[in-house]
Every structure is written in structure tokens, then in C-alpha cells.
Amino acid sequence: MGVESIAAAERLLVALDFDGTVAPLVDDPSTSRVTPAAAEAIARLGALPATWVAFVSGRPLASLAQLTGAGPDALLIGSHGVEVSLRGRLADAELSDDERARMARLEAALIELVTAVPGARLEHKPVGYGVHTRLVERTELVAPLQQAAREAADAIGGFTTRVGKDIVEFSVRAVNKGDGVRMLRELLADEAGGPVAVLYAGDDVTDEDAFAVLGEGDLGVKVGEGPTAATARVADVEAFATLLSELATVREASARSL
Numbered sequence: 001m002g003v004e005s006i007a008a009a010e011r012l013l014v015a016l017d018f019d020g021t022v023a024p025l026v027d028d029p030s031t032s033r034v035t036p037a038a039a040e041a042i043a044r045l046g047a048l049p050a051t052w053v054a055f056v057s058g059r060p061l062a063s064l065a066q067l068t069g070a071g072p073d074a075l076l077i078g079s080h081g082v083e084v085s086l087r088g089r090l091a092d093a094e095l096s097d098d099e100r101a102r103m104a105r106l107e108a109a110l111i112e113l114v115t116a117v118p119g120a121r122l123e124h125k126p127v128g129y130g131v132h133t134r135l136v137e138r139t140e141l142v143a144p145l146q147q148a149a150r151e152a153a154d155a156i157g158g159f160t161t162r163v164g165k166d167i168v169e170f171s172v173r174a175v176n177k178g179d180g181v182r183m184l185r186e187l188l189a190d191e192a193g194g195p196v197a198v199l200y201a202g203d204d205v206t207d208e209d210a211f212a213v214l215g216e217g218d219l220g221v222k223v224g225e226g227p228t229a230a231t232a233r234v235a236d237v238e239a240f241a242t243l244l245s246e247l248a249t250v251r252e253a254s255a256r257s258l
């Protein structure tokens with residue numbers, strides 16, 4: 001399955017990871033931006049009939065909504081599948097007392113660990129924490145920090161650990177991006193009254209959960225290097241924007257010929 005074939009799908013969901021896929025990786029996550037080329041292709045795709053664009057990210061929903069300029073029709077999955085906003089209908093993650101207590105214990109441990117490593121940073125997320133190591137200058141400190149953080153989470157128990165690019169993340173929920181993609185596909189198929197093909201694109205290990213739920217008639221696109229279950233690969237964010245633009249062009253042409 002290539003771009004031409006997926007472009008011909010009767011109904012198409014384009015589900016996109018954010019960081020490293022449509023926005024280049026940067027030192028400060030709050031300054032991430034979708035590239036102009038990707039933004040243009042996304043807008044063209046979103047304007048087509050029977051075509052939906054969704055973002056499926058590890059970011060907190062609020063950050064994802066802000067950085068994608070989410071409008072009222074936005075389909076957003078944040079926190080690796082835990083936080084969901086579908087056209088303004090919010091299903092956010094209500095934490096139990098037990099989850100809150102475990103998060104508080106982990107937070108205290110992670111603050112101590114991160115403070116001891118210059119350049120390390122703790123990201124507070126709705127259902128967990130991210131230990132960022134991108135700016136750690138003494139690279140030999142990264143692995144021990146990640147290991148100590150894992151051990152702290154394991155000692156408390158009940159956390160799902162994810163290792164991403166320059167980040168190790170801990171979540172009190174085990175939901176993943178694959179669950180998010182499955183949910184989006186079912187929702188749209190119900191609404192549209194028929195099966196929906198999915199193009200999913202992502203650059204990181206956590207995107208493998210989403211690639212794993214794709215089947216025949218879908219297309220997984222890995223952005224960048226690394227082992228993957230995706231069946232297509234592009235070199236980087238710029239190349240992926242070009243792919244999205246090609247997809248929009250082919251799909252626009254078929255929409256015109258209907």
C-alpha cells in the first residue's frame with residue numbers, strides 16, 4: 001500500500017503524531033511548531049470530503065490543542081491515548097485517589113533525581129511525568145538518570161514506562177496510541193456508515209503501538225530512522241510534509257472527478 005492506493009480509499013483518516021512527524025524536534029517543547037508545508041497539506045486534506053485529520057500524541061491534550069491550533073472539529077488524542085477531545089467533546093482523564101497518591105510519590109522522587117542532573121527537566125503531565133534529557137550536557141549521566149527514574153516508578157508500582165526521543169515517560173494509565181487510533185477509526189466508521197482506511201505517521205517508539213493496529217488497506221509511515229512495523233518510511237519531517245502534500249493532490253483530483 002502506497003500513497004496512491006491510500007489516497008483512493010473511500011473514507012480516509014489521516015492520523016498524525018506531532019513531535020518529530022509534523023513538527024521538528026526542538027529543545028523547548030513549548031516552541032514546537034508544525035512546519036508551514038505540513039500545515040498547508042493538513043488544511044487541504046481536512047477540507048476534502050470523507051477525509052479526516054487527527055493528531056495522536058504523547059503530549060498533554062491542552063498543549064496539543066494549542067500547538068495544532070485546534071478548531072471546533074478537531075480530533076485530538078493526547079497523553080498517549082488517555083486524553084481525548086473529539087470535536088469539542090472532552091473525555092479527559094479523571095484520576096482516582098490512588099492514582100493521585102502514586103503520582104505524588106513519583107513526582108517527589110523524580111524532582112530529586114532531575115535536580116541532581118544539570119540540564120535534565122521534569123515535564124508534569126495530566127497522567128504522569130516526562131523526564132527530559134535532551135539538554136543534559138554530561139551524556140554519561142543520561143542512562144543512570146533514566147534507570148533511577150524507572151526504579152522509582154517500579155518501586156511505587158502501577159506505572160507504564162515509555163522511552164522516547166530524549167525522554168522517559170511514566171503514566172498511571174496503560175492506554176496507548178494504538179487504542180487511540182482504534183477508537184478514532186470506529187467513531188468515524190459509525191458516523192460515516194462504512195469502513196475507514198487509516199494513514200498513521202510517527203517517528204518514535206511510542207508510535208509502534210499505532211502501527212500495530214493497522215491492517216490491510218491502511219498505511220503506516222515511519223518518519224526517520226529506527227526499527228518499525230510501518231510499511232513505508234520517509235527521511236524526516238520535511239519529506240513527510242511532501243508525502244502529505246502528494247496525498248492531498250491525488251485525493252483532491254479524485255474528489256473533483258466524482
Ligand SMILES: O=P(O)(O)OC[C@H]1O[C@H](O[C@H]2O[C@H](CO)[C@@H](O)[C@H](O)[C@H]2O)[C@H](O)[C@@H](O)[C@@H]1O
Nearest residue numbers: 018019025026027029057058059134165166167
Ligand atoms: O507523541 P509525540 O507527539 O511525538 O510527543 C512525544 C513527546 O513530545 C515532546 O517531547 C519531545 O519533543 C520535544 C520538542 O521537540 C523535545 O524537546 C523532546 O526531546 C522530545 O522528547 C513532549 O514534551 C512530550 O510530552 C511528548 O510525550
